[in-house]
Amino acid sequence: MIKEAKKGIDRTNAPKIVDAIDLDLRLKPYQKYILRNGVEVYAIDAGAEEVMMVEWVYYAGDWYEEKNLVAAATNFMLKNGTTTKTAFQINEHFEYYGAYLNRASYNETSTITLHTLTKYIGQLLPVVREMITDSVFPEEELTIYKKIMQQRLSVNLMKCDFVAHRFIDAYLYGEQHPYGRFSRFEDYEALTREQLVAFYNKYYRQGKFILFVAGKLPKNLEELLNQNFGDLSNKKIETVDFLTKPADEKKQRIINDPNGVQGAIRIARSFPNRHHPDFLKAQVLNSLFGGFFGSRLMANIREDKGYTYGIHSYIQNHIRETAWMVSTEAGRDVCEAAIKEVYHEMEVLRNELVDDEELLLVRNYMMGSILGDLDGPFQVIARWKNIILNGLDEKYFYDSINTIRTITAEDIKQLAEKYFQPEEFYELVVV
Amino acid sequence: MIQFERFKLPNGLRVLVHRDTSTPMAVLNVMYDVGARDEDPGKTGFAHLFEHLMFGGSVHIENYDEPLQMAGGENNAYTTNDLTNYYIQLPAENIETAFWLESDRMLSLGFSEKSLDVQRKVVCEEFKEHYINKPYGDAWHKMRELAYEVHPYRWMTIGKELSHVEKAKLEDVKDFFFKFYRPVNAILVVAGNVTVEQVKQLSEKWFGDIPSGEKYNRHLPEEPLQKKAKRQEIKADVPLDALYKSWHISSRLDKKYYAMDLITDILSGGGSSRLFHSLVKEKKLFSNIECYHFGSIDNGLLAIEGKLVKGIKMEEAEKAVDEELEKIKKDPVAEAELEKVKNKTESTIAFEDMSVMTRANSLAFYELLGDAGMMNTELEKYTAVTTQDILDESKNIFREENSNTLYYYSNN
Numbered sequence: 001m002i003k004e005a006k007k008g009i010d011r012t013n014a015p016k017i018v019d020a021i022d023l024d025l026r027l028k029p030y031q032k033y034i035l036r037n038g039v040e041v042y043a044i045d046a047g048a049e050e051v052m053m054v055e056w057v058y059y060a061g062d063w064y065e066e067k068n069l070v071a072a073a074t075n076f077m078l079k080n081g082t083t084t085k086t087a088f089q090i091n092e093h094f095e096y097y098g099a100y101l102n103r104a105s106y107n108e109t110s111t112i113t114l115h116t117l118t119k120y121i122g123q124l125l126p127v128v129r130e131m132i133t134d135s136v137f138p139e140e141e142l143t144i145y146k147k148i149m150q151q152r153l154s155v156n157l158m159k160c161d162f163v164a165h166r167f168i169d170a171y172l173y174g175e176q177h178p179y180g181r182f183s184r185f186e187d188y189e190a191l192t193r194e195q196l197v198a199f200y201n202k203y204y205r206q207g208k209f210i211l212f213v214a215g216k217l218p219k220n221l222e223e224l225l226n227q228n229f230g231d232l233s234n235k236k237i238e239t240v241d242f243l244t245k246p247a248d249e250k251k252q253r254i255i256n257d258p259n260g261v262q263g264a265i266r267i268a269r270s271f272p273n274r275h276h277p278d279f280l281k282a283q284v285l286n287s288l289f290g291g292f293f294g295s296r297l298m299a300n301i302r303e304d305k306g307y308t309y310g311i312h313s314y315i316q317n318h319i320r321e322t323a324w325m326v327s328t329e330a331g332r333d334v335c336e337a338a339i340k341e342v343y344h345e346m347e348v349l350r351n352e353l354v355d356d357e358e359l360l361l362v363r364n365y366m367m368g369s370i371l372g373d374l375d376g377p378f379q380v381i382a383r384w385k386n387i388i389l390n391g392l393d394e395k396y397f398y399d400s401i402n403t404i405r406t407i408t409a410e411d412i413k414q415l416a417e418k419y420f421q422p423e424e425f426y427e428l429v430v431v
Numbered sequence: 432m433i434q435f436e437r438f439k440l441p442n443g444l445r446v447l448v449h450r451d452t453s454t455p456m457a458v459l460n461v462m463y464d465v466g467a468r469d470e471d472p473g474k475t476g477f478a479h480l481f482e483h484l485m486f487g488g489s490v491h492i493e494n495y496d497e498p499l500q501m502a503g504g505e506n507n508a509y510t511t512n513d514l515t516n517y518y519i520q521l522p523a524e525n526i527e528t529a530f531w532l533e534s535d536r537m538l539s540l541g542f543s544e545k546s547l548d549v550q551r552k553v554v555c556e557e558f559k560e561h562y563i564n565k566p567y568g569d570a571w572h573k574m575r576e577l578a579y580e581v582h583p584y585r586w587m588t589i590g591k592e593l594s595h596v597e598k599a600k601l602e603d604v605k606d607f608f609f610k611f612y613r614p615v616n617a618i619l620v621v622a623g624n625v626t627v628e629q630v631k632q633l634s635e636k637w638f639g640d641i642p643s644g645e646k647y648n649r650h651l652p653e654e655p656l657q658k659k660a661k662r663q664e665i666k667a668d669v670p671l672d673a674l675y676k677s678w679h680i681s682s683r684l685d686k687k688y689y690a691m692d693l694i695t696d697i698l699s700g701g702g703s704s705r706l707f708h709s710l711v712k713e714k715k716l717f718s719n720i721e722c723y724h725f726g727s728i729d730n731g732l733l734a735i736e737g738k739l740v741k742g743i744k745m746e747e748a749e750k751a752v753d754e755e756l757e758k759i760k761k762d763p764v765a766e767a768e769l770e771k772v773k774n775k776t777e778s779t780i781a782f783e784d785m786s787v788m789t790r791a792n793s794l795a796f797y798e799l800l801g802d803a804g805m806m807n808t809e810l811e812k813y814t815a816v817t818t819q820d821i822l823d824e825s826k827n828i829f830r831e832e833n834s835n836t837l838y839y840y841s842n843n
Contacts (some may be wrong), residue, residue, distance in 0.1 A: 152719075306550070375456055
């Protein structure tokens with residue numbers, strides 16, 4: 001038996017809330033300085049813990065490579081040996097101070113990221129400098145890297161979601177486009193030390209970079225950065241254009257594992273970038289459609305039908321052209337039913353106005369989520385980084401807040417009519 | 432130093448308040464003292480399935496998520512072998528919404544057939560996504576069954592088999608709820624931009640009159656001391672052979688825990704760690720290798736797992752792992768090497784403590800262990816570990832008769 005709570009508390013009515021749309025949301029401004037060589041440094045000095053991060057963003061992503069995987073391999077191997085230190089010694093140095101030195105390679109950029117207790121920053125920066133100016137790319141390290149990456153690829157190729165992820169991008173942009181390229185065994189095999197060294201010389205040693213720093217920053221940080229990086233190259237980089245070559249056939253079904261119990265589903269269409277007037281509104285429609293736990297796709301396909309553990313929609317974070325994507329893994333025998341429901345939800349959004357309550361919920365959710373995301377210096381600098389690398393400014397942030405507050409049900413319906421046209425979507429199931 | 436205040440409601444609910452006015456957010460975290468180890472061996476996966484059902488509506492609130500999203504909040508939950516944790520983050524102005532939602536589902540769930548029916552399917556899909564349709568996804572199912580004879584750590588939180596979840600009945604759900612999800616078995620932590628007074632008032636208002644329930648006293652079968660090495664071989668459709676080894680270790684509250692934790696960092700976890708350097712880079716036997724443990728509350732397992740480079744024999748790879756373990760058992764680690772892993776621990780703690788959500792979660796966990804104040808003394812305990820402790824603990828753990836080995840062969 002359920003014992004009723006004492007009289008006096010009304011548990012059936014929600015407590016009063018402040019609508020999150022009424023919250024005063026601000027993006028903490030950055031401080032900016034310019035190093036002697038003209039390199040821009042964006043800084044957020046905040047936080048209670050004595051920790052900080054520095055990120056070097058180089059224009060050295062896939063966009064600039066002539067052979068597939070060269071950008072990623074060069075970026076990875078920055079940590080694998082300089083003229084004075086072996087890979088082991090470099091690792092040992094950062095690890096001794098409890099620091100994390102990561103690198104990552106993206107479409108346009110490649111990064112080096114240092115997280116450390118603030119007190120050790122002075123001991124760490126000179127070694128980062130050494131990696132940027134003096135890496136040697138030992139042949140033996142490259143051999144190990146190639147082998148490890150090929151083995152990892154062989155494991156990943158057994159996962160239906162990994163395979164789906166590769167193919168959907170290839171359909172959307174074409175296999176030759178940096179956004180659509182993917183790794184193959186033979187591409188790893190073909191990597192040579194000479195290619196890496198040439199890429200390194202051109203895009204790191206004589207490349208262009210921006211710095212982002214955040215956390216509890218030491219007083220002499222600008223001086224430290226100037227000392228270690230103020231004399232490095234900071235040249236303008238020539239950028240070539242790639243044309244997308246979307247696939248002709250929109251509906252694809254692939255069997256990757258004859259015994260697989262689930263299928264990976266991707267449904268996607270091309271979409272303009274952040275500078276397009278529809279972009280911010282589309283973020284609201286996306287939230288409503290499949291962007292959070294309370295979205296239409298989750299409510300229908302997970303919470304009502306139980307076809308999947310999770311289903312999400314999102315707009316890819318690309319600087320140039322991008323895509324609107326629906327992604328899920330569903331039971332093998334319910335994949336087609338799940339796809340039907342995705343199109344059904346698009347249809348409902350094209351045909352019916354969202355009611356006030358649901359729209360308010362989405363607005364409040366999005367605002368609360370941004371407020372939560374901005375909690376802490378690393379989160380704030382990450383948002384700035386995205387704004388800056390996309391060639392935008394703080395107006396973009398405040399416009400997005402304003403769009404969340406003011407978009408109407410009609411706007412959303414119009415947007416759905418414009419973009420949720422099933423014939424525009426690529427559709428892929430990998431079992 | 433993480434400051435907090437603690438009080439207890441008359442119904443036994445323990446409440447902790449951690450104030451941080453630098454954030455506009457508040458976090459409400461409820462930890463229940465129940466995990467997969469408390470399940471009946473014939474009904475495994477239940478604690479986790481139950482976690483899903485907690486979002487299927489409570490006695491007065493049909494939909495849990497909507498009002499929270501309306502208040503600008505987000506939530507999630509997780510289940511481990513030891514405990515179940517639910518947390519909400521939302522703008523501090525709306526903290527009462529979190530009290531309302533969490534207290535109603537502690538008062539009673541809605542127990543809807545529809546919710547059970549759907550979540551059974553969702554959990555089955557989760558089971559498939561993570562453990563069936565993934566290469567090596569069943570390795571830990573096998574390893575737990577190999578390593579444990581009687582302790583309920585024998586099974587994973589997702590459950591022993593799909594059928595246990597598929598067969599769950601509403602009656603089981605009700606029994607489980609009223610046995611475990613009572614104030615006396617729960618810890619509430621409220622953190623962020625709140626005051627102690629406010630939390631006291633809201634806790635009494637919303638949680639104060641929930642019937643206290645009976646304290647759950649755990650009587651789990653104790654795992655007998657393992658006296659003989661255990662081995663198993665399996666074959667599966669995976670591209671590479673993999674080696675899994677595990678050794679029994681002591682409980683989370685044992686003072687040896689800290690040396691054991693540092694041993695895993697000495698062996699793996701960075702480019703200068705021993706196993707990676709020796710076996711991946713120098714001898715080129717593995718394409719990756721890791722050493723870790725689960726931080727289990729009861730006596731747990733320390734594990735080493737790695738994927739072999741194609742063409743390398745399993746026996747050769749295992750022998751090389753054993754040689755590394757012989758070294759750490761024979762020669763004390765260098766002071767600098769110990770210093771390195773201590774520095775790493777200091778930095779990991781500092782980074783974790785940046786998030787108010789993690790702080791709330793840690794306070795609840797340490798309170799569950801016995802005292803939230805332990806959160807502030809952890810670093811000292813790591814600092815106190817000596818090279819002799821590392822040597823002693825390595826000898827104690829890495830004994831042949833204490834080991835479990837799984838050869839996971841590729842069919843190809």
